[in-house]
Amino acid sequence: MLYLDYLAYNNALKHVSIMEKLFLGWGCLAVSLVFPRPLTLLAVIMLMHAVMFFAKISPRYLVRLWVAPFTFLIVGLVTVAVSVSEAPFAAVVGLNLGSYYIGITTQGLGMAEKLFLRSAAAVSCLFMVATTTPIAHIAAYASRIKGLNAVMEISLLTYRFIFVFLESAAQIYTAQQSRLGYSSTKRSLQSLSMLAANLGTKAFLTAKSLYTALLARNYSDKLVFRCPRQEISIIRLIAIVAALTGVALTAAL
């Protein structure tokens, strides 16, 4: 989490304007939803990873990032691809367990492939934006849209305090470990629940303290956040539009 945030501020594309990065990311997401052909989705995945390559994101870290969504996907795929029935059915691969027939049908395979590609494309778009653009900047940018201000303030505060509470949690965890809080499964569960309860109280007290500190600076009802002024490059914009069109056109192939 911390490294992801660090990357967002320190990647090779940090000088590219937020608008361009969001445009590319959202644009590819839109294309992959509107034209969910396998070739298009593959093109989106490759494009997003190419951009991350240009941003000099470490491939090893990318693999680590992928572990979580990939695991989810695999589980989902298996559920979609595998059919269980009491009557035999046409399957690419199958076996017979007692009175049940388990197998993978061609439709199942097709659905699994679609699901995988669509999800992978969406996740790739997310990763591209997440690794190249800090959340605080996205929130600041989005707050320009009237009516979203309150939502953005909440996101910004949540984001900011994740780091505060991560540190607290780590410290409490270490302290508990030092007193053998995780020496057995039962103790681990107990210690973990105490950690969570403690963090909850801490969160409440922090909120109170923050409110007092904000009052001391004359808080009325608006928090401040702006994004850095970055130049929008016309050339890059044209390139993005071209890339999006190219990707969309693969749907026609």
Place this chain on the structure above:
Amino acid sequence: MQTKTLLEAQNVEFAYRFDKLALNGINLTIPAGRRVAFVGPNGAGKSTLFLHFNAILRPTSGRLLLHDKPFEYSRSAITALRQKVGLVFQDPDTQLFAGSVLDDVLFGPMNLGLTVKAAEKQALAALEAVQMAEFANEPVHFLSHGQKKRVAIAGVLAMKPEMLVMDEPTAGLDFPGMQNLSDIMARLYEAGTTLVVATHDIDWAWRWADLVYVLSQGQVIAGGAPEAILNNGEHASQGFARPVVGEIYSSVVLRNQAEITEKNPVPRTAAELVSMLKNVD
């Protein structure tokens, strides 16, 4: 020449709950332009008192005055008060909320109604004063503890207060951090800002303050020049340690049990003591 009184507390009482009084009749004055240290044990009421100085808390009885005018608690009066009396809390993590350092420091000036441009100027000046201007666009969570403390101070300085109140500013600071803090406070003092600090660091208070108030159990049990308060031997009963310089001075330099008087003032800094010791056989 009599210095003007900046802030005064008259019989201030305050209770968080219905039973126990956290402040039990506080009477004190803060003269303009002075360096005031509040000492006393934990729970004495220092933080509670500070929260009264900028009207975050209202006394349950008694009153406070700014420039000899009693505090008013209307919205506009409070806003004006909080511009004049700036309060920096002990834990920077509960004061810094924004995405970047500059955004956080902008918060105060913008709440005073300044335009973004004017607020930015004041914010950058404040960051320069605490030597954090180069971190203006950095996110807050990448800073070290000492740097966060400086940004918290800048956030209040940007509002150009007449009086800066700080709750335990030296807590958790490393040596460079302490030096930096001393620099900042020296410059503020020269510019005429009244400085009020709550601290447990008696040696630091001894070096720095020119007025000391000792708080205990919600009351002011002593107040006056540091020479009169910190080295008078009452410290144990009043809940603070004696400055080390004072200890050494009275047992080594004043070996003939001479009293600490105006003729034999306790040196303020270790360096002064060392040069005195060199002159003693």
